[in-house]
Amino acid sequence: MSGTIKVLNVAEKPSVAKSVSGILSRNQALRVRDGRSRYNRIFEFNYSIRGQPCHMLFTSVTGHLMELEFEDRFRKWHSCDPLDLYHAPVRKFVPEDKLDIKRTLEEEARRCQWLVLWLDCDREGENIAFEVINVCRAVNRHLTIRRARFSALIDREIHHAMQNLIDPNPWFSDAVDARQEIDLRIGASFTRFQTMLLRDKFVIDSATDDRNLVLSYGPCQFATLGFVVERYWEVQSHEPEEFWTINCSHRSDEGVATFNWMRGHLFDYTCAVIVYEMCVQEPTATVTKVQHKEKLKYPPYPLNTIELEKRASRYFRMSSEHTMKVAEELYQAGFISYPRTETDCFSSRTDLHAIVQEQQGHPDWGSYAQRLLDPETGLWRNPGSGGHDDKAHPPIHPTKFSTGEHGWSQDHRTLYELVVRHFLACVSQPAVGAETTVEIDIAGELFSASGRVILERNYLDVYRYESWGGSMIPTYTVGQQFAPASLTLDTGVTRPPPLLSEADLLSCMDKAGIGTDATMHDHIKKLLDRFYATKDSNTRFSPTNLGEALVMGYDDMGYELWKPNLRSMMEFDMKEVSVGNKSKDEVLATCLQQMKACFFDARLNKVKLLEAMAVFFERSNRAVGGDNYAAGEVVRQCDLCQESSMVLKKNRDGNFMVGCSGFPQCRNAIWLPGSILEAAVTSNICSSCNPGPVYLIQFKFLQIEIPPGFNANHLGCIGGCDDTLRQLIEICGTGSRMSARGRGPTTTSSNGQRSSNRHNGCVHCQQTGHSSNDCPSQFSRSRNSQSHTHSENGDPSVSCSTCGMPCVLRTANTANNRGRKFYSCPSQECNFFIWEDGVSNGNDGRSIPSTNCSASNSGRRGGRGQSGRNRSHAADTTFVSATGDPVSNRCYVCGDPSHFANVCPNRGM
């Protein structure tokens, strides 16, 4: 067919591909074939777009085609500081289970000239459209790309959409991209942080195996939890208050009427008694007002997802999650319309009568359907509108008649019945009632009674879930007087509000914009799955200890991370992006910057979380392993890798250091004096160090290990400006590579060059804590040691026989001497070494043998000043292991030549 173009059409789900294909082809010459994905078939037919003959291929995806994830090196929980997740690179990719769909799209796109996107017309749909565009355009750069805009699967609308194609809207898609990225970064960072902080520190008895417990955080799940906790606290904090009220009854031939005091109740007993005694003294009642009024009780609006969930919970105590599962199955089998819809008004184009007609044969509600269709009954009424329309799906309604199918569970029957009865109710007249209100006066106090007679039941006949209580009261006339049958002063107490029911919770979420119609039930289920909340047999939610502790912890910090505001603000920003008022990048930058600061602050205040947990849980004895990042407090951004953060940590030997959380990719580290007893990052920022912020650290030194004149408490900066800290490091040495006995005042003045290095700090990075030679940014260089073996406490002190520098205590890692300690000169220029046990035995030092040492006794030279000057010594002296493999004398963990890996302070990070 000359001039015919091939058009690839893609819908968001298979059912839409099928429906639209059926409408466009008018079911004429419609062919179907399988794609690579078993769910997403391909429909083929011919069509003409504005006179252009087209061969149409119509397939679908199943929701999002792509996922957003961190790049691999950030995906493991201990791969980085959770703070890094605010700027770690992310990527979009097609997950394994969607690859078949991707391949279908690629294959079909290659042979098409046009791509028409039939994704749902909402923000998520637009984002999925761009996912499809990316996949298709990657294999066919010449594709003409158009968007079909439709709001219902109705013939006229679909043909109109096809003839009036528009451009896809990148702003809508951008809003979703921003939402995804923010959700991922916030969720992952807080989840890792609180899980690693709390899981191993407490015996969390709610979980079967708390080692695998994940204490997840998400803007939706925590807001949902917040509603539960807030109501629970309200209930807990309620203090019953006694009140008094006066009740009056009257009996006549027609029956009994109960009159309520129009003041309601009084909390002041004396006042109540005074009023009551006045009434008792003059008890005659005079009727002051009789009012008759017609009242209407309207049927519900057309059914959307949230109402379906709420009503199923209220009427049948069915969980929202189960409701959606059953509804999905009914939808898949064609009995009800699409169950995930916000829309609660029918389009004027919907043939409502046809839907009712289908139900006429049902044994239970068929006769009601017949009455509805009979104009003489006057029962029909065009349905009201709840004011919501997602422009993508109609309200939930029956699409196929059934009296119950083989294989349906009771829940399938119940839910189908609800959908049908709800629909029939929507198109029915409201119930009509006559209400009578009577007011009386006793000694100047007013009382009222009311009664109701239902005149027409109308929709209530089919909507049996609702009732409208009728109550009769006797006939009264104004001016009539009577003596009350009873006049009592009654007492009662105020009651707390009830715990939130599932329907209440859904209402709270809906009102605050937490989740979507398709996901709200997931968030509720997540609270149960994470052991954050429980649900009782009345569908009422209480927080567990865990849920309450988490909310309490954040609340004590003063954060509203558990309130819906965060999501609302995000939602506002998303809206701004979707209408083009703000750019995606702008919103991402602002939001993530704020959340990062919030995360940082939350971590500084983590003690609040720990305290809140301690209220409910026993401390655990379990060893905490691999939790350095959770324990580490951020001091500044790493100026070496520029990606991760420098965090204050304690090494295994108990000494403090500030290291890059990007380890081992980045080995930036600042070693702090071993004489530090306590160190904690504060929220104070150094005013002189750049790039900032550099947070000051509150140090507490062991007084006896620092010279007179220095204060044991010091608010210090590791950014390079802090002379006091520099001096203390110089005087005390660092605690990183030596055992405690290596600490103490040293003979640094004996080595002018070394002393000079320290005073000047590192020439590469300007930081204290290491010398220029030690700078992690200069790893190929040899380094001087900062450790000292001279001591004042009687421990051996060994100096290099060549240069006189204090030696470093190391541990051999060779086959013959593994674990044996020896001293060696920190300078790479000298080869001096001596076994530790040799020192105590009074042996002389010896130099490291030139080759094949294996730390054996060979190559002994003995005597000071004779160490291997005759040997050309490279920075990396090679040892040979027992297996003959060369072993570097640098630590294989951090590359530091002053120690071996078995004593590496960074091991196990």
Add this chain to the structure above:
DNA sequence: GCAAGGTC
């Protein structure tokens, strides 16, 4: 192992 959002 982490979010929330689509959908099967």
